[in-house]
Amino acid sequence: MTSLAPATSNTPELSSGEATHGSSHAEQDHGAHSDARLFGLATFLVADGMTFAGFFAAYLTFKAVNPLPEGSNYQLELLLPSLNTLLLVISSFTFHRAGRGLLRGDGPSCRRWLLITAALGLAFLGGQMVEYFHLPFGLTDNLFASTFYALTGFHGLHVTLGVICILIVWWQTRSGGRIEATSPFGLEAAELYWHFVDGIWLVLFGILYLL
Amino acid sequence: MTVASPSDLQPPAPNNQGPSGQGQSLGLQPEGWLRYLSFSLDHKVIGLQYLICAFLFYFLGGALAGVIRTELASPISDFVSRETYNEVLTLHGTVMIFLWIVPVVNGAFGNYLIPFYVGARDMAFPRLNAVAFWLIPPAGILLISSYFIKGGAAQSGWTAYPPLSITTPALGQVIWILSVLLLGGSSIFGGINFIATILKLRRPGLQLMQLPMYCWAMLGTSILVVLSTPVLAGTLILLSFDIIAHTGFFNPALGGNVVVYQHLFWFYSHPAVYIMVLPAFGLVSEILPVHARKPLFGYTTMVYSILAIVVLGLVVWAHHMFTSGTPPWMRLFFTIATSFIAVPTGIKFFNWLATLWGGKIALNSAMLFACAFIVNFVFGGITGVALAQVPFDIHVHDTYFVVGHFHYIVYGGTVFVIFSSVYHWYPKFTGRMLNEDLGRLHFLLTFVGFNLCFAPQHWLGLNGMPRRVAEYDPAFTTWNQVSSVGALLMAISTLPFLINVVVSAFNGKPAGANPWNALTPEWLTSSPPPVENWIGEAPLVTHPYGYGTPADRIDLGNATGEQIWGDSRR
Ligand code: HEM
Ligand SMILES: [Cu+2]
Numbered sequence: 001m002t003s004l005a006p007a008t009s010n011t012p013e014l015s016s017g018e019a020t021h022g023s024s025h026a027e028q029d030h031g032a033h034s035d036a037r038l039f040g041l042a043t044f045l046v047a048d049g050m051t052f053a054g055f056f057a058a059y060l061t062f063k064a065v066n067p068l069p070e071g072s073n074y075q076l077e078l079l080l081p082s083l084n085t086l087l088l089v090i091s092s093f094t095f096h097r098a099g100r101g102l103l104r105g106d107g108p109s110c111r112r113w114l115l116i117t118a119a120l121g122l123a124f125l126g127g128q129m130v131e132y133f134h135l136p137f138g139l140t141d142n143l144f145a146s147t148f149y150a151l152t153g154f155h156g157l158h159v160t161l162g163v164i165c166i167l168i169v170w171w172q173t174r175s176g177g178r179i180e181a182t183s184p185f186g187l188e189a190a191e192l193y194w195h196f197v198d199g200i201w202l203v204l205f206g207i208l209y210l211l
Numbered sequence: 212m213t214v215a216s217p218s219d220l221q222p223p224a225p226n227n228q229g230p231s232g233q234g235q236s237l238g239l240q241p242e243g244w245l246r247y248l249s250f251s252l253d254h255k256v257i258g259l260q261y262l263i264c265a266f267l268f269y270f271l272g273g274a275l276a277g278v279i280r281t282e283l284a285s286p287i288s289d290f291v292s293r294e295t296y297n298e299v300l301t302l303h304g305t306v307m308i309f310l311w312i313v314p315v316v317n318g319a320f321g322n323y324l325i326p327f328y329v330g331a332r333d334m335a336f337p338r339l340n341a342v343a344f345w346l347i348p349p350a351g352i353l354l355i356s357s358y359f360i361k362g363g364a365a366q367s368g369w370t371a372y373p374p375l376s377i378t379t380p381a382l383g384q385v386i387w388i389l390s391v392l393l394l395g396g397s398s399i400f401g402g403i404n405f406i407a408t409i410l411k412l413r414r415p416g417l418q419l420m421q422l423p424m425y426c427w428a429m430l431g432t433s434i435l436v437v438l439s440t441p442v443l444a445g446t447l448i449l450l451s452f453d454i455i456a457h458t459g460f461f462n463p464a465l466g467g468n469v470v471v472y473q474h475l476f477w478f479y480s481h482p483a484v485y486i487m488v489l490p491a492f493g494l495v496s497e498i499l500p501v502h503a504r505k506p507l508f509g510y511t512t513m514v515y516s517i518l519a520i521v522v523l524g525l526v527v528w529a530h531h532m533f534t535s536g537t538p539p540w541m542r543l544f545f546t547i548a549t550s551f552i553a554v555p556t557g558i559k560f561f562n563w564l565a566t567l568w569g570g571k572i573a574l575n576s577a578m579l580f581a582c583a584f585i586v587n588f589v590f591g592g593i594t595g596v597a598l599a600q601v602p603f604d605i606h607v608h609d610t611y612f613v614v615g616h617f618h619y620i621v622y623g624g625t626v627f628v629i630f631s632s633v634y635h636w637y638p639k640f641t642g643r644m645l646n647e648d649l650g651r652l653h654f655l656l657t658f659v660g661f662n663l664c665f666a667p668q669h670w671l672g673l674n675g676m677p678r679r680v681a682e683y684d685p686a687f688t689t690w691n692q693v694s695s696v697g698a699l700l701m702a703i704s705t706l707p708f709l710i711n712v713v714v715s716a717f718n719g720k721p722a723g724a725n726p727w728n729a730l731t732p733e734w735l736t737s738s739p740p741p742v743e744n745w746i747g748e749a750p751l752v753t754h755p756y757g758y759g760t761p762a763d764r765i766d767l768g769n770a771t772g773e774q775i776w777g778d779s780r781r
Contacts, residue, residue: 036335036411043403047441054442054475058449058460061471069466139458143466146458150449 041189045196048158052200055154056207059147063211072142076209077131084127085205088159091120092198095166095191105181107173114170117194121163128156148208155204158197165190250345252337253742257344258323259640261314264344268310268351273702275303280664280698283691288681296681297366298358298383304369305387308487309394310351312621315629316490317436318344318401321429323636324497325405327733328423330414330751332743335407343400350393357386368679370476373450373461373469381454388447388454395440398486402436405429414749420514421753423731424507427514428493431521435482435489438525443479446472470535477528485524487621488588489517491628492559495581498628498635499563501729502578503570506756509562516555516562523552533604542601549599553592560589571759576650580631583658587623591616594669609679612672618665630657630708637712638726642738643719649711653704660700667694731755 068074094117101110137145169190172179179186246256247263278299282290291299322340326333334340358364362380365371365387376384409422409430450472452458459465461472500507507513529537529545537545563585572578594616598604607613630653637645667690672678676687683691725734732752736745 036407039411040336040339040403040407043406043437044399047399047403047437049441050438051441051445054445054478055449058446058471058475061474062468066466066468139456140465143459143468146452146460150452150458150460 035185037185038188038192041192045193049196049200052151052154052204055147055151056203059151059207062143062147066143068144069142073137074142074144074148075136076148077134078209080127080131081205081209084124084131085201087120087124087127088198088201091117091124092195094120095194099184099187099191102173102179102184102187103181107175110187111170111173114166114173118163118166118170121159121166121194125156125159125163128152151204151208155197155201158200162190162194162197165193250341252333252341254322254326254334254337254340255740255744257340258319258321260344261318261322261347262320264347264351265311265314265319268306269315270705271355272303272306272311273705275299275306276698277702279303280695282681283683284695286683286685286688286691291681293681294363294366297368297379297679298364300679301365301368301387302354302358305354305365305391306351307621308369308483309391310347310354312487312625312629313394313398313483314347316487316494316625317398317405317429317432318347320425320494320632320636321401321405321490323640324425324733325408325429326412327736327740327744328426328731328755329409329412330417330732330749331408331412332745332749334404335412336404339400340404343397343404346393346397346400350390350397353386353393354390357383357390360386370480371447371450372476373453373467373472374463376450377453377462385451385454388451392444392447395444398436399440402433402440405433406437409433414751416751417753420511421755423755424496424510424513425490425493427517428489428496431517432486432489434521435486435524439479439482439486442475446475446479470532473532473535474529477531478525481528481531482524484617484620485520487625489520491584491625492517494632495563495584495628497731498577498581498631499566500756500758501635501727501731502573502575502581503567504573504758505566505570506758507562508565508568509558510756512558513562516558519555520552523548523555527552527599530599530604533601534608546599546601550596553596556592560585560592575634575647576645576654577631577634579651579654580627580634580657583654584624584627584631587619587627587661591619591623594619607672609677610672611668611676611678614678615665615668615672618668622665623661627657627661630654633712635727636733637715638722639733639738639740641716641719642722643715644722644726645711645715645719649707653707653711656700656704656707660697660702660704662697664694664697664701667691667697730757 094113098110098113098117101107101113132149139146139149169179169187171177172186246253247260249256251257251260278291279296282288282296284290288296322334354364360382362382364383365376366379367376367384371384371387409426413419413422449458449460453460453462453467457465459467461467461469463469496507496513527545527549529541530549533542533545567582574582594612598607598613598616634645634650637643671687671690671694674687676683722738724737726738727734730752732750732755733740735750735752
C-alpha cells in the first residue's frame with residue numbers, strides 16, 4: 001500500500017526495526033526495504049482470522065453432528081442483522097474515502113469520513129445490542145445459543161476495538177498530528193483492520209444466519 | 212583443509228556502543244548483566260533472556276519429572292497423593308512444552324541468530340519482540356502459583372481434555388488456561404516477527420535460497436505458529452466459558468461435544484510438535500556442516516522438505532484421535548497423510564547422514580549431541596510412523612508407548628539439539644569456550660540416562676501399561692525401576708553442564724571471533740558481538756556452507772565478506 005520511508009513514526013507496538021535505529025547505518029542497510037509494519041499487521045490478521053476459523057469450524061461441526069434437543073429455542077431474526085451487515089459494508093467504503101482524502105491532502109474530508117465510519121461502527125454495535133436483548137434465548141440455553149453469543153460477541157469485540165482505533169486515528173489526523181499524507185501508516189493499519197473485521201462479519205453472517 | 216587462523220575477524224568491540232552511537236537509539240539500556248533484566252530491544256539480549264529464562268523452567272520441569280519417576284519407582288501410590296501426581300504431571304508437561312522447548316528453539320536461538328543470518332541489525336519489530344519475551348515470566352509464575360492455591364493446579368494433563376478439565380477443580384484449570392493463552396500470545400508475536408524479519412529485512416542482494424537452513428526452519432515454524440496457535444487460543448477460551456459460565460460447548464451433559472475439542476486442540480498441537488522440532492532441524496543443519504567441514508548436503512531438498520512438513524503438518528492432527536470414535540474415512544485419510552510426513556522427514560535424515568559422510572569430523576561435545584540427535588530422532592520417527600497405523604495405535608494409544616515415542620522426539624531430538632547448540636554457540640554468546648571434558652561427560656550421562664529412561668517405556672506400553680496414572684500392575688515394576696534409574700542419571704547429567712556453563716563464563720578459554728572456523732554470518736563479528744551486530748557493513752554471505760570449497764581456504768582473518776563468498780560454490 002505504501003512505500004514511504006519509515007522515518008519518524010513511533011507507533012508503540014509495531015515500531016519497525018528501521019524506526020528504532022534511525023542511524024546512518026540502518027539507512028544504509030535497510031534503506032531498500034519497504035516498511036514491514038503493514039506486512040506484520042497482515043500476518044497478525046491471518047492469525048486472528050484463524051481464531052475465527054476455529055470457531056466457525058466448531059459451529060459447523062456442532063451443526064452437523066449435534067442435533068438441537070427437543071423443545072430448545074434457537075431462532076434468529078434476519079431483518080436487523082441484514083441491516084447491520086449493510087452498515088458494516090458501507091463503513092468499509094467510507095473508510096476508504098477517508099484514506100483517499102488523506103493522500104489527497106484534504107484533511108477535513110478525511111476526518112469527516114473517519115467520523116462517519118466510526119458512527120457506522122457504533123450503529124452496528126447498537127444494532128447488535130438490540131438484537132441481543134430481543135433474542136428469545138440466553139448464553140447457556142443450548143449449544144447453539146452459546147456458540148451464537150461466543151461468535152458474535154468475539155466479533156463485536158473486534159468492532160469495538162476498531163471503533164476505538166478509528167477515533168484514535170481521527171485524533172491523530174488533526175493538523176499537526178502524527179498521521180499525514182506523508183506518514184499514513186496509522187490510518188492504513190486501522191483501515192486494513194477494519195476491512196478484515198468487515199470481511200469476517202460477512203462470513204459469520206453467511207454461516208450463522210443464512211446457512 | 213587449510214583454513215587460516217581466524218584470530219579476530221573484527222577488532223573486539225570495547226563496549227556496547229556501535230560506531231556513531233547507535234547504542235543510544237535502542238533506548239535507555241542498562242549496561243552489563245543488568246541488561247538481561249531490562250526491557251531491552253537488542254535481539255541478542257532478548258535471545259539470551261529467552262534462553263536463561265527457559266533453562267530455569269527446564270530445571271523446574273526436570274524436578275517435576277523427578278517426582279513422577281520417584282512415584283513410579285514402585286507400583287503403589289506412596290510418594291505423593293494421586294491428586295498431587297496429576298497436578299505434577301500436568302505442570303511437567305505444560306512447563307516443558309510451553310516454557311522450555313518452544314521458547315528455547317524459537318525465541319532464544321531464533322532471536323539471537325535470525326537477524327545475523329538475514330544480515331540485519333535487529334528483528335523487524337524490536338519492541339514487539341521484547342513484549343513477547345516479557346509475557347513469559349509472568350505466565351510461568353502464574354502457572355506455578357496455581358499449585359499453591361486451594362484446589363491446586365490443573366490436573367487434566369497438558370491436553371486439558373474435557374470433560375476431565377471441566378470436572379476437576381476449576382480455579383487451577385482456569386489459571387492454566389490463562390497462562391497458556393499468555394504463552395500462546397507470546398509465541399504468535401514471535402512468529403509474526405520472524406516471518407517479517409526473514410521476508411522483509413534481508414540484506415539487499417541476499418536471496419532466499421542463500422539463507423542458512425535455520426532461517427527456513429524458522430520461517431516454516433512461524434507459519435505454523437501463526438496459523439495454528441490462534442485456534443488453540445480460541446478453543447481454550449471456549450473451554451474457560453464451559454468452566455466459568457457453565458456453557459456446554461464441550462460438555463456432553465449439556466449437549467456439547469468433546470470430540471470437537473479434541474479436533475481443535477490437535478489442530479494446534481500436532482503442528483506444535485513441529486514447532487518444537489523444525490527449529491531443531493534447522494539448528495542441527497547449522498552445526499553438522501561446521502564440525503564435519505563439509506557443505507550441508509542437499510540444500511534445496513532440505514528447503515522443500517521443510518515446506519512439505521509445514522503443509523502436511525497441518526493436515527494430520529486426527530492421528531491423535533483414532534480411538535475417539537473417528538469414522539473410517541477419517542482414519543484412512545489421517546493415516547495416509549501422517550505416513551507421508553515420513554518422506555520429507557526421511558529426506559532430511561539422509562541429508563544429514565550425507566553431510567557427515569566423508570567429512571573431517573570433530574567429535575566435540577556439540578557434534579556428539581548433534582549425532583545422537585540423529586540416532587534418537589530416527590527411532591522416535593519410526594515409532595511415530597508405527598503409531599500412525601490405526602490397528603497398531605488402537606493397541607497402544609494412551610499407553611507408555613506413546614510416552615516413549617514423543618520423548619524420543621522431544622527429548623532425544625530437540626533437547627539434544629538444544630545442548631548441542633549451547634556447546635556450539637556459547638563461545639559466541641560469551642566470548643569463552645566451554646570445557647570439553649565436562650561436555651563429553653555431560654553427553655555420556657545424558658545419552659545413557661535418556662535411553663535407559665525412555666527405551667523401556669515402549670515395552671511397557673506394548674504390554675499395556677497406561678499413561679498418566681500413579682499406580683500400575685506390579686508386573687511392570689522392573690522396567691519402571693530401570694526407567695527411574697535412567698531419569699536419575701539424566702538429573703545427575705545436568706551437574707557437569709551447569710558447572711561448565713557457570714565456570715566457563717568466567718574462566719573459559721577465550722574464544723575469539725570464530726573458534727570453529729565457521730562460515731555463517733554470526734561468526735564474522737566479535738564474540739560477543741557489538742550492539743548492532745557488525746562494526747561496519749553487514750557481510751553478504753551467499754554461500755553459508757562453503758566448507759571444503761575455495762571459500763574455506765581464504766584467510767578468514769583478513770578477508771571481507773565479499774572476498775570469502777565471491778567465488779565459492781555451495
Ligand atoms: C517430529 C516430531 C514429533 C514430535 C515432537 C511428536 C510428538 C508427539 C506427541 C507429544 C505425542 C503424544 C500426544 C498425546 O499426548 O497423546 C505424539 C503422538 C503421536 N505421534 Fe508424534 N511426534 C513427532 C513425530 C511424529 C511422526 C514423524 C509421526 C508419524 C509419522 C508421529 C505420529 C504420532 C502419532 C500417530 C501419535 C499418536 C499416538 C497416540 O496418541 O496414540 N509423530 N507425538
Ligand atoms: Cu501428531
